[in-house]
Amino acid sequence: MSTGEMTVNAAGREVPQIINGERHVPYQGVNKYRPKGRKAAPPIATCIDYPPDGDKRVSSLKEALKKAGLQDGMTISTHHHLRNGDFVANMVFDAAAELGVKNLRWFPSAAFPIHAHLIQYLESGVIHHIEGSMNGPLGEFCSRGKMRGTGILRSHGGRWQAIQDGEVHIDIAVIAAPTADPFGNANGVRGKSACGLLGFAEADAMYADKVIVVTDNLEPFPVIPWQIHGNYVDYVVEVESIGDPTKIVSGTTVLTRSPDRLRIAEMAAQFILETGIMRDGFSFQSGASGTALAFTVFVRDLMRKHGIRARFARGGSTKYLVEMLEEGLVDYILDGQTFDLEGVRSMRENPNHQNTNPFTSYNFHGKGNFASMVDVVVLGATEVDVNFNANVVTHSDGRLLHGIGGWQNCLFSKTTMLLLPLFRDRIPVIVDEVTTLVGPGELIDVVVTERGIAVNPRRQDLLEKLRGTSLPIRSIEELKEEAERICGGKPQKPKFDDQVVAVIKWVDGTVIDAVRKLAD
């Protein structure tokens, strides 16, 4: 809530410098901020304090939290591998509430609608504020200015960066594990709650003071593969169920039937063919949204037709990507999360389906990462403006409704394409200025809508290759005007109070924008 002294950052956005009592650096531009110093480190542990037989089981999560020294004001982390089927984050704060602790900082890698359960603890003061994504009801709660502290939103890579740089010190990490052994080795490829991989929890395992593994499928030592090394783990808790399997991964991923989304996806696939991005040995990344999935399928068809083979594809994996791997259209899947059962199976069985984590894929304060090596990535957004700046966290009406995920990190690929409808119902998606700046326009190359494709004027090379194309290439201003014409004029601006309810971090830990409380 304390916004501290405000400053205008390099993107022209007014942002606080003191957030929840801690000093943060304002955004300085793309590739401008250089960190100094050494990484954070957890305390040195000794075997003396751990059972020599490797059995770290304790009777309940509450017991484990007590043993881990849970206290007021601590930072508790959880992870979103179980997506909207996750029971564990809710269990953690139920236990914390029973233990009577207050003012916790919840540091999830992402939150889902199922975590609306935690609103009661935000209200009662068990949780002080959230640093992570705020989706749906939690975002709504935050937008109304009801959270005690200021929310901080980070990308997946930014979360790793914040942990390793010591910006966020995790007191207790609680890792939901679909399979684990009593020593704490854990993975996500087996068990009734299988989710594929546990990459989002790896930084927490390495850097947190205390680490608790919670599982509903305990196997005898050794559990292999050990996606989480038991050597980082303090306590193992066995519970009846860590999640609802039907909401963790989908049984089968179904392709969208929306003619408009299919049209957007098909145009995007054609675009990468015509610009020569799609060529032997290329790489691509697309998510599991309806449009992105359809893009993957159209890319597959074009690759078959033209006899093109990709070196690697970055997941979220689905059965469509798995089929391409098995058909030999791609050599490797480098997977950040698996979205369906076929993805989980493939990761378990196929050595060329490699699990990744935010360190390898996205961490900006490392010696390189994969994101910048990808030839083309397709992403969504809630808004994009005429300067190609984009927003993924708030809607045009000002409400905070989504997390950043890997979105910011992916902007560093060689060509970044946003696949968007020109308007949603009556809401124009291309606007004069984004409500919240999450991605700088200089990193966004192409916007594909059902009514035309706008190429960032910075990418003359792409425009050059598109001479004589039958694709509908138009300026972003033209597209904006068309959206406004259909929707009935320029939309009003949402009304905000001055109070900052959340800030948006850039990939290097600087503050790129602030989200303000919606006026009543």
Place this chain on the structure above:
Amino acid sequence: MAATFAEAGNRGEAVRSDCWVKITPKNEGGIRLQLKSKVEALYGESIRQLVRDVLQFFGIEHAEVEMEDSGAVPFVQMARLEAAIRKLKLDGGKRYLPDFVQSVPAPQRDRFRRSRLYVPGDQPKLMLNAPLHEPDGLILDLEDSVPPDKKLDARILVRNALRALDFRTCERMVRINQLPMGLEDLEEILPHKVDVILIPKVESAEQVQEVEARVEEFLHKSADGREVFFMPIIESALGIMRAFEIATASRRNVALAIGLEDYTADIGAQRTLEGKESFFARSVIVNAARAAGIQPIDTVFSDVQDMEGLRASVLEAKALGFDGKGCIHPRQIRPIHEAFAPTEEELEKAKKIVLAFEEAQRKGLGVVALGSKMIDPPVVKRAQRTIELARKTGLLDENWREGA
């Protein structure tokens, strides 16, 4: 006695890009608007202004207005407000019309009608982007896809769409209801530049002539001078037996279509994939249309998931002599265009004929010959059409003569 209130439009969880209004006229108190809109933060002010403008236009000074809006664009909101006001009989014969969004070219008798996409006339969400998928014809449907209690709502919405929707390259089509309701539809839509009227369930020449009389009457009054064409749809055994009379009933007929769902029921048969039961009827349509010099158009393919089945069905239609096919989902359009595209063999032959014809013209010869064979004018025309189709489907570029 006038009703105490009236409603129009659609609301509910699944409804999007639409709005529902309820207007209760009052004797005093001015206009009281209760607005619940998904886009309140963005367009709340402009929606309130629109409601005031529309009520003022109709001279309504006192009323309670409830509006639930799921993101309707302005022409939809205008239609819903007008529909409620007309149900209250407070319109005084006036019409609240959105501006034309595009300059509408004159309709053409002789154009391709390979695909025609049906869009339900009371579902604005499906209208907005339908033209992007480039069917040859876009049909705003007032008949089977509109429930009986929504006929007025749909009629006004379709009228507004004819003005405010950018049809791009699509022919502007409306399927009216069966007569006599269809005559009311005509009244509403004729002034708004419709290209083709689809007349459903036609069983006699008189039905077409009744529509024609109404159109002539309108054109006479309006001094618009704009052509309006017809596509009668035959959907019964009786219609089939009178197909040629129907096809020749009006000079405005440009195509004759068949609707198989009703037809198969009418002859007491099941509709099958092989379609033996409709072979006779489809052949009759092709022959009647060809004899009348208009285009024979096949029924819709109703399984939107089955793309292979669709392709086979279009190839069969083409083989029977049809020029077009109906569709109910935009994804069906491209397979239809591809299947109607000329084969390589057809194209090679057409190229030779057209080149021979052009050669003959250059030399001032009255007769076209290919080798030792004489080519009749209808064959030349057919070949030119094939070339045009190949150009349209991207099989030939404009410089095709150079490579030939």
